[in-house]
Amino acid sequence: MQKTVAVLGGGIGGLSACYHLSKSPQVSKVVVLEGSGRCGGWLSSTRREDGAVFEHGPRGVRPAGAVGTNTLNMVSELGLESELLPVTYDHVASKNRFIYVGGQLHKMPSGLGGVIRTSPPFTQPILQSVMKELLVKRSKEEDESVHAFVSRRLGSELADIAIDSLCRGVFAGDCRALSVRSCFPPLYRAEQARGSIVLGMVFGSGGGPVVTPSDLATRSSKESWAQWSLRRGMQMLPEALEDVLNNKDHVELHKHAPVKTVNATGSGCEIKLEDGCTVMADHVIAALPAKSLASMLPPTAQPMSQQLREIASVTVAVVNLEYEGSVLPVTGFGHLVPSSEDSGLLGVVYDSVPFPQHNRTGVPSTRLTVMMGGAWFQETFGDPDSVSEQRLLERASQAVTSHLGVTAAPIWSCVALLKDCIPQYHLGHWKRLESMRKYISDHNMPLTLVGASYDGVSVNDVIFSGRTAAERLVGVV
Numbered sequence: 001m002q003k004t005v006a007v008l009g010g011g012i013g014g015l016s017a018c019y020h021l022s023k024s025p026q027v028s029k030v031v032v033l034e035g036s037g038r039c040g041g042w043l044s045s046t047r048r049e050d051g052a053v054f055e056h057g058p059r060g061v062r063p064a065g066a067v068g069t070n071t072l073n074m075v076s077e078l079g080l081e082s083e084l085l086p087v088t089y090d091h092v093a094s095k096n097r098f099i100y101v102g103g104q105l106h107k108m109p110s111g112l113g114g115v116i117r118t119s120p121p122f123t124q125p126i127l128q129s130v131m132k133e134l135l136v137k138r139s140k141e142e143d144e145s146v147h148a149f150v151s152r153r154l155g156s157e158l159a160d161i162a163i164d165s166l167c168r169g170v171f172a173g174d175c176r177a178l179s180v181r182s183c184f185p186p187l188y189r190a191e192q193a194r195g196s197i198v199l200g201m202v203f204g205s206g207g208g209p210v211v212t213p214s215d216l217a218t219r220s221s222k223e224s225w226a227q228w229s230l231r232r233g234m235q236m237l238p239e240a241l242e243d244v245l246n247n248k249d250h251v252e253l254h255k256h257a258p259v260k261t262v263n264a265t266g267s268g269c270e271i272k273l274e275d276g277c278t279v280m281a282d283h284v285i286a287a288l289p290a291k292s293l294a295s296m297l298p299p300t301a302q303p304m305s306q307q308l309r310e311i312a313s314v315t316v317a318v319v320n321l322e323y324e325g326s327v328l329p330v331t332g333f334g335h336l337v338p339s340s341e342d343s344g345l346l347g348v349v350y351d352s353v354p355f356p357q358h359n360r361t362g363v364p365s366t367r368l369t370v371m372m373g374g375a376w377f378q379e380t381f382g383d384p385d386s387v388s389e390q391r392l393l394e395r396a397s398q399a400v401t402s403h404l405g406v407t408a409a410p411i412w413s414c415v416a417l418l419k420d421c422i423p424q425y426h427l428g429h430w431k432r433l434e435s436m437r438k439y440i441s442d443h444n445m446p447l448t449l450v451g452a453s454y455d456g457v458s459v460n461d462v463i464f465s466g467r468t469a470a471e472r473l474v475g476v477v
């Protein structure tokens with residue numbers, strides 16, 4: 001029987017689900033309901049008339065692994081190949097990443113030399129921690145914080161500085177609260193399968209999907225791409241998806257359509273919008289933040305809503321700055337700041353280094369992005385609804401001056417407050433997911449969960465979750 005499917009949320013996860021559903025002959029109609037006036041969610045780029053592009057959300061996608069291959073396959077199908085801006089592994093933006101410790105920038109150790117030598121701010125060679133790791137016993141715990149896991153296996157110095165910074169640079173989160181099992185599944189699996197991260201990396205630890213690469217994905221691995229963006233910014237990706245979907249007769253894409261409630265009927269679902277309209281569907285794919293979905297479910301689904309509400313998220317202030325000329329004292333991807341150095345200042349991306357194509361044309365300039373807040377937003381800036389743009393701009397400019405010695409004032413800036421933009425997979429996240437999915441199955445709910453709140457926050461993970469949901473629904477996997 002053919003199905004009508006409603007996709008709630010037109011972020012990259014919802015668009016990906018819709019794209020894959022729209023290819024199936026088993027789906028007669030797909031209705032996407034997006035609450036805001038644009039699709040794409042956190043993929044948002046400002047394009048200036050002089051050619052400059054500024055990213056407010058993601059700025060680079062990794063081509064590695066099955067999920068990276070899957071995204072490149074979609075990019076190829078969308079005809080975006082000529083718009084790609086690849087950055088290879090031998091590019092300075094891939095080789096140089098810095099951390100700001102003790103008031104100074106330090107290059108993160110990389111390559112064999114970096115692992116053998118003692119590189120400040122670390123007080124011993126990383127190789128020493130790696131050798132000792134082989135001897136550490138496997139844990140019997142079902143989950144552990146990222147900090148506890150790394151302290152136990154690699155020592156507290158790496159946990160306090162490197163892993164603390166990494167968790168801020170990916171989740172804007174606190175490694176003492178984040179779950180290793182859910183945030184870094186390959187690390188967890190390596191210990192479970194091989195008894196060691198190092199052995200897991202060398203011999204593999206199983207798990208993970210397999211995706212057949214397109215010519216584009218094959219080219220990316222032959223050419224050693226470390227990351228990629230698009231000529232007119234990451235927003236090109238949802239725009240291209242939207243174009244394709246708008247040209248399909250059986251797809252309806254509604255913007256300004258905030259969903260209020262979702263109720264299971266005997267044979268499907270009734271979706272009520274804020275404006276009073278009703279949409280009926282055989283199945284619902286919810287590609288919304290967990291908290292938003294929780295507020296839509298009926299009181300009878302309280303155990304499910306409760307679990308959804310337990311998936312926290314953090315607010316990040318993203319400040320784009322543009323400077324006249326070349327102002328950076330170092331060159332690389334950017335720098336991260338461990339929480340012990342300055343908890344409210346997460347890091348600075350040197351956007352002009354990986355993607356100089358996004359600089360304004362003609363006149364030299366430097367584009368930087370300062371990211372602030374995350375798990376430390378409230379203690380640093382107070383209530384997100386009360387903090388002024390001026391305060392955020394001043395804090396960001398100050399950081400550029402003190403960390404990078406840039407004394408000139410920015411010639412252009414943009415402050416964006418991204419409320420609840422990155423979900424936090426806290427300890428026990430895997431159990432919450434298992435229990436929610438069991439609840440859905442036990443109650444025969446015509447509902448699938450998609451998006452960053454569940455199985456990975458990267459653009460690749462979210463796109464893959466949309467595809468998996470669509471394919472499971474139509475019985476491909």
Ligand SMILES: Cc1cc2nc3c(=O)[nH]c(=O)nc-3n(C[C@H](O)[C@H](O)[C@H](O)COP(=O)(O)OP(=O)(O)OC[C@H]3O[C@@H](n4cnc5c(N)ncnc54)[C@H](O)[C@@H]3O)c2cc1C
Nearest residue numbers: 009011012013035041042058059258259421451452458459
């Ligand atoms: C600052 C920042 C930097 C990042 N950097 C990177 C990076 O470099 N690389 C990378 O891979 N990933 C990065 N990410 C992560 C990635 O961008 C996100 O995890 C991903 O875009 C989330 O997609 P989503 O579709 O799950 O959710 P969202 O983008 O949140 O989409 C959900 C959609 O649902 C809509 N919605 C909400 N409520 C309702 C309602 N009631 N009714 C209807 N619609 C509703 C929203 O308007 C939104 O469009 C970054 C994220 C942020 C915030």
Ligand SMILES: C=Cc1c2[nH]c(c1C)Cc1[nH]c(c(CCC(=O)O)c1C)Cc1[nH]c(c(C)c1CCC(=O)O)Cc1[nH]c(c(C)c1C=C)C2
Nearest residue numbers: 062097168169170171172334335336346347348349371458
């Ligand atoms: C300073 C804050 C942040 C910076 N980027 C993000 C935050 C919160 C968000 C983010 N960055 C990445 C991802 C996707 C993860 C993935 O699995 O692909 C997300 C959600 C990519 C990323 N950025 C950094 C790392 C180490 C990674 C993981 C993938 C990779 O190795 O490329 C480091 C990093 N992020 C930021 C800075 C300033 C920085 C390091 C110098 C900004």
